[in-house]
Amino acid sequence: MDNTKPLGFTTTLVHSDHQKSIEHASILRPVHHSVTFGYATSREVAEVFQGKKPGFRYARQGNPSVLALEEKINQMEGGLSTICFASGMAAIGVIPQTLLRAGDHVVSSSFLFGNTNSIWHTIGHQGMEVSLVDATDVKNVEAALKPNTRIVYVETIANPRTQVADLKRIGDLCKARGILFAVDNTMTTPYLFRPKSVGAGLSINSLTKSINGHGNAMGGAITDTGLFDWTTFPNIFENIKRNNPERMWGAAQIRVRGLRDYGAALSPETASRISSGAETLSLRMDRTCASAMGVAKMLEADSRVKSVYYPGLSSHPQHKLANELFKNYGSMFSFELQDNIDYYDYIDRLKLPVYASNLGDTRTLVIPVAQTIYAEIGQEARAKVGIAENLIRVSIGIEDTEDLLEDFRQALKV
Ligand SMILES: *Cc1c(COP(=O)(O)O)cnc(C)c1O
16 A cells, blocks of 8 residues: 555544554554543552643543544544534524623624524623624624634524635634634534634534434534644643643633533543544435435425435535535425415325434434424524424435335325
8 A cells, every 4th residue: 555645534434443552452442441540650640630741631521432433523523622512503502601701892794503503692691792693704703803803603504594704704704813613513513614724713503413323312512623723722721831832722721611511521431422423424424415415406396395405406596605615415405385285285295204303313304394393483583594384304314215215206106
C-alpha cells in the first residue's frame, strides 16, 4: 500500500479501535464499567487529578469506552477534541450552559429541531437573548448580529422541512467577526459533510440518529474543530485557562463544566454499541440517500402530491447550495399530499414503514409532523417555520429501494 495516502472514511473507522494495543488481542475496545480509577500511590492520583499524568478519574467526565467513541467521532469530523453526552439534546443544552452568560446574544436559524428551539426559549428566560433568522441566506444572519453576539447556530439540513443553511458564507462571516459558529451536523453526519470545511468552531451530532443508526441507543457529541480562537472568547473561566493549553480551552470548559457539573454522561455500554453502529455509517448512508432520492422523485412526479421537500431535487430552493456543500442529500425528506387526500389514511396504507418519530434508523419511519412532533407549539408557530398541517416526514431506512418505491406508490391509490 501507498503509505503516504490517507485511508478512506470507513477504513479508518473500522480499524480505529485496534490501533492501540488491546489486551487478549481484542480488535474492539472493551466496555469498562468501572466508575472510578485507582492508582498505585496517592501521589499518582494527585498527578492524574492535576492533569500532569494522563489517566481517568471518575467516569462522569471520562471513561475508556466513551473515549474510544470520542476518538472515532473526532476522526470522522477531523476535529481537535470530541466530548460525548447521553443524548443529542444533552450536547446541545450544554452549549449555552457552559459557554454563555446572562447578557449574551445568539443568532440561530429559525429552521430547527423542535427541542433545540425549546432550549433557546428556556435561555431567553435566563438572561440570554436569541434572534431567530432565516439562515438560508447569510444576509439575514449578518443583519441580526450585535456586539454581544457570541454564537451563530444552524443545522446543516433542517428537520423536517429540509432547508439548507448558507453554511459557507455564514462561516466566512463568523470568521471575519470573530464569532463562534456552531453547526448541528445530525442530518448530514460527518460522512456527508464536515462543518470544519466551512469554518465552524463546533460540530454537534446526535449519535442517536444515523451515526448509531439502528434505533437502539441514544447519544450526542460536540466536536471542537480546532478552528475557533478561544483566547478571543470572553467567557472562559480562569481555572480552565490556568490548567489547559489555549487551544483546548473550549473543549475543556465543555467537558469540565458540561459533563462534570451537569452529569449527562454517556454510559460505557451505550458508547460501545454506538461505536459498532457507526462502522457501517457510509454503507447505510449511500443506500438511504439513494432510496430517498428515488422515492422523493417518484412522489414529486405524481399529481396527487402537492410538494416534496428534499435537497436532492432540483426544485428545492437550496438544491445548488446542497450540491456544493454535501456529498449526498440525506435520508430524510418531507412532503404534502393534495388537500383532497387524507394524510392519516395515506400513511396507514403504507405497509413497510413504522409510524414513529426518530431518524436515521435501519427501518423507514413515517410521521405526520404537525400532529405529533410539532403539536405542542400550535398552528401559528408551525406556519411561521413552513410546516403545513398535512406535512409528512419520512426517514428512509435500508430496505430494498424497489420495495420502498412500490410501497409509497401503491399508497397513493385510493
Ligand atoms: C434528534 C435530533 C437532535 C436531538 O438528539 P437526541 O439524541 O434525540 O437527543 C438534535 N438535532 C437534530 C437535528 C436531531 O434530529
